[in-house]
Structures are given as C-alpha cells and as structure tokens.
Amino acid sequence: MKRVTFLLVLLAVSTATTVAQTSTKLVMLPKDTPIKLKMAQTLTSKHAYVGERVELVVADDIAMEDSLLVPKGTRVLGTVSFGKEKEGAKNNPHQVVIKIDYIRHGERRILLSGMHSDKGKVNKGNVATGAVLLGLTGVFLAMDSVTAEIKEGTEVNALVAEDVKLPSMGPAPNKPEQVAPVPAANSAPKPDGSLR
Numbered sequence: 001m002k003r004v005t006f007l008l009v010l011l012a013v014s015t016a017t018t019v020a021q022t023s024t025k026l027v028m029l030p031k032d033t034p035i036k037l038k039m040a041q042t043l044t045s046k047h048a049y050v051g052e053r054v055e056l057v058v059a060d061d062i063a064m065e066d067s068l069l070v071p072k073g074t075r076v077l078g079t080v081s082f083g084k085e086k087e088g089a090k091n092n093p094h095q096v097v098i099k100i101d102y103i104r105h106g107e108r109r110i111l112l113s114g115m116h117s118d119k120g121k122v123n124k125g126n127v128a129t130g131a132v133l134l135g136l137t138g139v140f141l142a143m144d145s146v147t148a149e150i151k152e153g154t155e156v157n158a159l160v161a162e163d164v165k166l167p168s169m170g171p172a173p174n175k176p177e178q179v180a181p182v183p184a185a186n187s188a189p190k191p192d193g194s195l196r
Contacts, residue, residue, distance in 0.1 A: 048083035063172035114158030120146035
C-alpha cells in the first residue's frame with residue numbers, strides 16, 4: 001500500500017512539473033538586439049584598473065512578442081579593458097574603457113557585446129596658466145591632471161551577443177498610450193471634412 005501511495009505521489013509531482021515546464025512560454029531574444037544600460041557606479045582613470053569588474057543595470061524593460069523577458073534594473077556586469085595596469089598603480093592613463101560582458105538574469109547569463117569609454121579632456125585654461133607661471137613644467141603638470149570619468153547613471157549601449165530563448169515573465173508593461181491632439185477651437189472641420 002505504501003509503495004502504491006509513493007508511486008501515485010511521484011506521478012503527481014512529475015505531472016505537475018511537466019505542466020509547469022510546458023506552460024512557461026519561451027521567447028527568442030535575437031542576437032544584435034540593442035539593450036540600453038546605465039552605469040551603477042562611477043569609474044575614473046585615476047583608479048580603474050584592467051580586469052576590474054564594473055556594475056551596470058538594465059535601463060529599460062526588455063520585451064519581445066509582448067512578453068517581459070528582463071525587467072528594468074537587472075544587474076549587468078562588465079570589465080575594465082583599458083585603465084591602470086593593476087590595482088594601486090601610480091600611472092593615470094587619462095582614458096578608461098569598459099567592455100560589457102553579460103546580464104545576470106537569475107541563474108542565467110545573457111551574453112552582451114559592446115564597449116564604452118571616456119577620454120579625459122585637457123583644460124586649456126589650466127595649461128595656459130601653467131605655461132605662464134611655470135613654463136614647460138606647468139604645461140606637463142596641467143596635462144598630467146587630466147582624468148577620464150564615466151559617471152554613475154551614464155547611458156551605455158550594448159547588443160545581445162547570441163540568440164537566446166528566455167522564459168516570459170508575463171505580459172510586457174504597457175507603454176503610455178498616444179493621445180491624439182485635440183484640434184484648436186478655430187480649426188473646426190468644414191462640411192467636407194477639411195480644417196479651416
């Protein structure tokens with residue numbers, strides 16, 4: 001009797017699992033789909049080093065076929081690909097470049113491709129002042145103070161690196177409805193339907 005009960009419970013669990021798996025709609029997120037991201041931290045060329053992990057987030061819900069696939073705010077990881085040679089190095093390369101790696105979606109990784117960079121700009125006023133006050137040494141000091149910076153909240157663009165099927169998280173959020181403009185009072189339609 002116990003064996004029959006155990007087999008019935010096992011069959012019920014197996015059936016429920018199969019129904020749950022078949023009821024989850026899988027939607028294709030195609031390769032090269034553009035994804036908008038935002039920096040979740042600030043990076044500067046004074047501190048960023050090659051290989052350092054970078055935090056970003058998905059800026060807008062990702063939806064396909066009217067299904068929500070990845071919600072806004074989902075964590076994204078990238079890597080510094082150009083910066084200081086190692087953590088704590090004294091040099092300031094005056095540029096920082098990040099490579100976008102993947103979206104962390106539950107236990108899955110959605111591979112992305114893309115890069116974002118900032119090249120520090122020389123403040124010409126500081127260079128001129130340094131040249132007047134300290135000559136050539138002042139020019140080098142002013143130019144050495146140049147720092148590249150990618151600020152928190154900066155928009156970053158990436159692409160989906162390969163086709164991936166994702167389970168639908170439900171219907172895509174509705175976008176605000178477009179409201180047709182109301183004609184001005186002095187532009188009432190003529191009997192033939194045209195405006196005056």
